[in-house]
Amino acid sequence: MTTPSPQAPVLQVKDLQVQFATNDGPVFAVNGVSFDLARGQTLGIVGESGSGKSQTALAMMGLLARQGQASGQVLYQGQNLLTLAPDALNTLRGAHIAMVFQDPMTALNPYLTVERQMTEVLQWHKGLDRKAARQRALAMLDAVKIPDAAGRISRYPHEFSGGMRQRVMLAMSLLCEPEILLADEPTTALDVTVQAQILALLRELQRDLGTAVVLITHDLGVVAGVCDQVLVMYGGRVMEQGSVEHIFARAAHPYTRGLLQAIPRMDGEASSLRAIPGTPPLMAQLPSGCPFVPRCALADAQCSQEVPVLQAIAASQAADEPFVAHRACHRTEAQVLHHEVLEAGHG
Amino acid sequence: MADTTPLLSVRDLQVHFPVRAASAWPWEGARPLKAVDAVSFDLYAGQTLGVVGESGCGKSTLARALLHLHPATGGSIVWRGQEMRRATPAQWLAVRKDIQMVFQDPLASLNPRMTVAQIIGEPLRIHYPELDAPAVMARVRSMMDRVGLTAQQINRYPHEFSGGQCQRIGIARALILSPKLVVCDEPVSALDVSIQAQIVNLLQDLQRELGLALIFIAHDLAVVRHISQRVMVMYLGRSVEIAERKALYQHPRHPYTQALLSAIPLLDPVAERNKVAQLLPGDLPSPLNPPSGCVFRTRCPQAQDACSATVPTLQTDARGHAVACLRA
Numbered sequence: 001m002t003t004p005s006p007q008a009p010v011l012q013v014k015d016l017q018v019q020f021a022t023n024d025g026p027v028f029a030v031n032g033v034s035f036d037l038a039r040g041q042t043l044g045i046v047g048e049s050g051s052g053k054s055q056t057a058l059a060m061m062g063l064l065a066r067q068g069q070a071s072g073q074v075l076y077q078g079q080n081l082l083t084l085a086p087d088a089l090n091t092l093r094g095a096h097i098a099m100v101f102q103d104p105m106t107a108l109n110p111y112l113t114v115e116r117q118m119t120e121v122l123q124w125h126k127g128l129d130r131k132a133a134r135q136r137a138l139a140m141l142d143a144v145k146i147p148d149a150a151g152r153i154s155r156y157p158h159e160f161s162g163g164m165r166q167r168v169m170l171a172m173s174l175l176c177e178p179e180i181l182l183a184d185e186p187t188t189a190l191d192v193t194v195q196a197q198i199l200a201l202l203r204e205l206q207r208d209l210g211t212a213v214v215l216i217t218h219d220l221g222v223v224a225g226v227c228d229q230v231l232v233m234y235g236g237r238v239m240e241q242g243s244v245e246h247i248f249a250r251a252a253h254p255y256t257r258g259l260l261q262a263i264p265r266m267d268g269e270a271s272s273l274r275a276i277p278g279t280p281p282l283m284a285q286l287p288s289g290c291p292f293v294p295r296c297a298l299a300d301a302q303c304s305q306e307v308p309v310l311q312a313i314a315a316s317q318a319a320d321e322p323f324v325a326h327r328a329c330h331r332t333e334a335q336v337l338h339h340e341v342l343e344a345g346h347g
Numbered sequence: 348m349a350d351t352t353p354l355l356s357v358r359d360l361q362v363h364f365p366v367r368a369a370s371a372w373p374w375e376g377a378r379p380l381k382a383v384d385a386v387s388f389d390l391y392a393g394q395t396l397g398v399v400g401e402s403g404c405g406k407s408t409l410a411r412a413l414l415h416l417h418p419a420t421g422g423s424i425v426w427r428g429q430e431m432r433r434a435t436p437a438q439w440l441a442v443r444k445d446i447q448m449v450f451q452d453p454l455a456s457l458n459p460r461m462t463v464a465q466i467i468g469e470p471l472r473i474h475y476p477e478l479d480a481p482a483v484m485a486r487v488r489s490m491m492d493r494v495g496l497t498a499q500q501i502n503r504y505p506h507e508f509s510g511g512q513c514q515r516i517g518i519a520r521a522l523i524l525s526p527k528l529v530v531c532d533e534p535v536s537a538l539d540v541s542i543q544a545q546i547v548n549l550l551q552d553l554q555r556e557l558g559l560a561l562i563f564i565a566h567d568l569a570v571v572r573h574i575s576q577r578v579m580v581m582y583l584g585r586s587v588e589i590a591e592r593k594a595l596y597q598h599p600r601h602p603y604t605q606a607l608l609s610a611i612p613l614l615d616p617v618a619e620r621n622k623v624a625q626l627l628p629g630d631l632p633s634p635l636n637p638p639s640g641c642v643f644r645t646r647c648p649q650a651q652d653a654c655s656a657t658v659p660t661l662q663t664d665a666r667g668h669a670v671a672c673l674r675a
Contacts, residue, residue, distance in 0.1 A: 048539035048540065048541060049539055147629070161630050161631070162402075163630060164630065191401035191402055191566060192401070192566070192568070192607065192610040192611055193401060193606060193607060193610045193626075193627045194401075194630075195610065195612075196609075196610035196612075196624050196626055197626055197627075199612075200624065200626060218539065218540065219612065220540075220614055221611065221612025221613060221614055221619070222612050224612060224613060224614055224615060224616045224619040225612045225613075225616075225619040225620065227616075244616045245616055245617075248614065248615060248616050258541065259540060259541060260614065262540050262541045262543070262544035263540055263544075263569065263614060264544075264547070264569040264570050264572065264573035265569060265614055266568070266569050266572065266596070266608075266611055266613060266614075267613075272548050272551060273544035273547055273548055273573065274544065275541060275542075275544035275545040275547075275548055276541035276544070276545075277545070279509045279511060279512070279542065280509075280539060280541070280542075295541075
């Protein structure tokens with residue numbers, strides 16, 4: 001999965017911010033998200049509900065709600081997508097950058113057959129006639145392993161099962177062989193066996209087409225399976241960022257570690273789960289310092305006053321690490337790890 | 348296990364719904380939708396039975412049938428020696444003191460126009476009408492404290508709470524009658540992982556303290572593994588495998604259980620990438636028109652001719668590991 005030489009990134013996001021104007025004043029939904037994504041790579045964005053992960057993707061696609069405002073830079077082929085005119089953006093979206101949404105039932109148009117929805121993409125972006133577009137759509141439905149694609153293509157979305165609909169979405173997003181695919185919780189609504197099918201498919205297509213994928217999910221198991229880089233978000237901020245190996249083996253942020261320990265594992269035996277106390281913050285009432293302060297066992301006065309900045313982790317700059325790991329925490333890595341040893345001793 | 352008679356004993360439970368196809372002629376009768384077709388298990392006091400399966404396998408219908416929220420159409424439900432399938436409403440009312448339920452959607456299962464005190468106290472007012480208001484309030488307060496809600500929240504409405512707190516209210520409502528069995532239908536699947544762990548820990552603490560039996564229904568196999576002593580796997584309305592937790596997760600014998608377990612993503616990038624997942628072909632068949640013989644045979648990697656002719660029944664071995672498969 002990991003490419004030996006880091007290639008030039010196809011997508012660069014620099015200090016992405018999303019702000020919503022609400023009746024209760026501005027809400028800062030995303031603060032300072034930055035990453036580079038190379039061809040064929042997968043970046044996972046992980047977080048709980050309300051952490052800003054979906055807004056990050058929507059902002060990149062220019063799909064924010066009207067009261068939302070994105071700033072920063074999303075660079076694709078030297079252009080900043082955030083400042084691009086809608087017409088220019090429309091030629092990119094769907095053709096070069098595609099998106100898969102969480103709920104395939106609401107993302108597909110219930111009034112149009114699957115054929116109409118799929119050929120529309122090709123007619124618009126590639127200028128194909130209906131016949132050629134239909135051939136191409138059929139080939140793509142075959143590629144995502146929809147049995148009897150020729151018979152099903154003229155059906156409406158409601159005639160498909162959930163897993164099938166998600167496959168149709170995936171096929172539709174890949175019609176123009178985009179360089180970048182944004183997938184917002186593509187398997188959350190699906191059963192585990194169907195999820196395994198969809199993820200296997202995604203890996204296969206990515207290998208064949210070299211698509212760079214941004215995968216948004218709350219499921220760390222999915223991340224472990226398909227991602228190269230991981231970005232952990234909480235309260236609209238990046239808490240920790242690094243290679244998937246770093247996140248699962250050497251995570252050094254209290255939130256990332258808490259998240260990993262809160263999940264029941266399929267291996268090993270634990271008498272009780274280590275829950276993170278408290279609840280995720282309301283985005284309209286974020287604490288002034290680190291958003292994780294109210295739930296963090298290591299927080300002190302500094303944490304509730306100063307927002308920690310994302311800094312490179314020294315230990316990760318080894319030659320075998322393709323990505324430099326970053327974390328945003330006032331405590332040192334040693335303090336975070338030491339605290340856990342103490343906790344385990346008490347428990 | 349000191350007590351050898353099961354608290355709840357279910358045999359060949361069936362819940363069929365009559366369904367008329369949209370394209371049916373007016374004179375055509377309804378066909379049965381077999382939501383639950385053959386489910387059998389025993390549950391002992393203080394034990395947790397996990398029920399897993401994918402959406403549409405009948406987990407929730409089973410939970411509802413156990414409380415007579417959907418009447419069972421066949422089989423038997425024996426609660427502490429008493430056959431409940433043909434029980435009268437009055438008998439059910441008496442039994443429901445002992446069997447309570449926690450629902451999946453924490454907010455939708457709470458009446459938005461009732462305060463927390465009214466919601467948690469309602470079972471007491473129904474089952475113990477002789478209790479006066481101060482006595483009910485005292486019990487509500489102590490139960491709220493027990494599930495981690497503060498006394499100031501007693502007059503608030505459900506919409507003022509987060510998902511995790513709403514689920515605590517649902518648990519408090521289920522436990523206020525000191526039931527012997529709580530049926531939890533996907534109690535944590537709507538919650539974030541950090542909150543999910545809080546609720547799972549709460550349920551386990553309460554179970555230890557009160558000696559509750561739990562039926563824990565979930566599609567998340569890792570959570571079920573964490574909380575259950577015995578686990579039942581369902582597929583298309585039938586129980587296909589029941590075993591002690593360890594036996595089921597380490598040596599699954601039914602091909603469906605094997606596929607289900609191999610599909611769970613592991614929390615380890617190296618192991619996850621190197622594992623050979625056993626992908627199931629196709630989709631779940633319709634419960635209106637299930638395959639003949641074994642219902643899993645259309646997707647089973649080991650299916651052979653005999654599987655389409657014979658319906659496999661649960662066969663229990665000496666260690667209590669039951670499998671419904673001709674080939675296991």
